[in-house]
Amino acid sequence: MQRRKFLGLGLGVAAISLAPVTAMAKNYRKEMPKVWSIKNKDVENDLSGINEAIKAVFGSDKVEDGNVKLKAPDIAENGAVVPVSFKLEKASKVALFQSANPESLVAVWDIPEGGIPDYGVRIKMAKTGTVVVVADVDGKLYKASKVVKVTAGGCGG
Amino acid sequence: MRIKAKAKDGVVSVKAGLKHEMLSYDIAKKKGKDANFIVFIEAKVDGKPVYEASTSQFLSKNPFIKFKFKGESGKELEISWIDLKGETKSKKAKIK
Numbered sequence: 001m002q003r004r005k006f007l008g009l010g011l012g013v014a015a016i017s018l019a020p021v022t023a024m025a026k027n028y029r030k031e032m033p034k035v036w037s038i039k040n041k042d043v044e045n046d047l048s049g050i051n052e053a054i055k056a057v058f059g060s061d062k063v064e065d066g067n068v069k070l071k072a073p074d075i076a077e078n079g080a081v082v083p084v085s086f087k088l089e090k091a092s093k094v095a096l097f098q099s100a101n102p103e104s105l106v107a108v109w110d111i112p113e114g115g116i117p118d119y120g121v122r123i124k125m126a127k128t129g130t131v132v133v134v135a136d137v138d139g140k141l142y143k144a145s146k147v148v149k150v151t152a153g154g155c156g157g
Numbered sequence: 158m159r160i161k162a163k164a165k166d167g168v169v170s171v172k173a174g175l176k177h178e179m180l181s182y183d184i185a186k187k188k189g190k191d192a193n194f195i196v197f198i199e200a201k202v203d204g205k206p207v208y209e210a211s212t213s214q215f216l217s218k219n220p221f222i223k224f225k226f227k228g229e230s231g232k233e234l235e236i237s238w239i240d241l242k243g244e245t246k247s248k249k250a251k252i253k
Contacts, residue, residue, distance in 0.1 A: 027239075028211030029196040036213055081217045098215070102183070106215045112206040112226075116168060120223035124181070124215050 028108045032057065040104045040129075049104040050097040050132050054141075057095050057108060063134055063141040068094075070133045070144035076125060079150040084131055085120035086144065091135040096121070100129025100150065125150050160250035162234045169228040169252050171200065171208070173236055174221050176246075181214035191242070195220060198238045202228055202252075208236075228252060 029036065035056045040049035055061040068088045076082040084096065094117055096106040101124065111117050117135065125131075125148060132145040159174040177195050185192035192214065200208035207226035230252050237247035 025197075025199055025206055025209050026211070027197045029241075085223065101215055103213070103215075106213050108211045110209045112209060114205075114227040115207055116225040116227065118223075118225040119210075120221075121210075121212075122217040122221050124217055 026110050028057075035105055035108075036103060038104055039102060040099050045099075045130075047099055047130060047132070050099055050130070053097055053104040054095070054132075054134050054143075057105065058093070058134065058136055058141055060141060063143045065143060067137060067142035068133055068135050068144040070131070070146050072131050072146045072148050075149045075151065077151050079125045079127070079152055081122045082125050082131075082148060082150070083120065083122050084133075085118075086133045086135075087118040088135055088137070088142070089117075091117045091137050093136040094119070095134050096123075097132045097134070098123065098125060098129050098148075099132075100125040100127050100148075102126075158236065158246065158248040160234065160236055160248060162250055162252040164228060164230040164252050167227055167229065168225055169207075169230075169234070170223070170225050171234065171236075172221070172223050173200075174219060175236075175238060176219055177238075177240065179214065179216055179218045179220060193241050195238045195240045198222065198236065200224070200226075200234060200236045202226075202232050202234055207234075 038053040071085045091111050095108045097104045128149045130145050130147050134143045162171045179194040180192050182192040194214045198210045208224045232252050233249050235249045239245045
């Protein structure tokens with residue numbers, strides 16, 4: 001049904017994607033394919049993979065603490081489903097990172113007009129690690145981090 | 158896909174349960190399958206985007222998402238996603 005609906009649009013952008021998504025929407029898998037492969041070092045407490053991904057997504061690694069409220073459990077008994085949420089008054093872009101998995105980037109959100117950056121997701125964490133949320137507020141970057149202890153890893157175990 | 162959207166004081170709160178295996182590269186390898194997971198989720202009201210997320214293999218299986226935006230009840234919310242293989246799914250729900 002989606003294909004029929006899509007073909008009916010008759011737009012030139014037809015060739016690019018077969019999805020009922022807005023032509024203007026920024027799909028970071030297409031726009032920044034490499035950021036998703038930035039790796040975390042398998043070293044305890046190492047956040048360099050996160051910092052590299054922050055720089056790649058936002059164009060800068062100058063990030064201040066504050067402005068963003070991050071909620072994640074102190075202890076996650078099931079690493080396959082770790083609830084993470086964050087909230088701030090306004091932002092143009094927000095991204096979530098963690099140091100527990102092979103790659104550091106989890107998700108990127110562009111906040112559309114009328115959007116309110118009060119979001120929640122459930123993520124996988126292979127082991128204990130740090131979750132970091134970074135937000136771009138009028139060109140300035142802010143972050144909040146939380147260490148989540150994982151008792152049963154969630155990436156295949 | 159299950160969607161719950163409620164408006165209060167001009168703010169719509171949405172909770173949505175998407176159905177997807179979200180097979181990460183590691184797990185897919187172990188199972189001898191191709192990795193496949195949702196890479197982009199979008200929500201629209203009246204054709205205008207109210208939520209956009211580019212996502213990775215690290216979202217849990219059958220991703221559950223929560224988000225908010227400025228809006229009112231009676232309008233129709235449409236949530237769509239596309240995965241690594243290019244498959245898409247879409248569902249509409251009325252904002253209560």
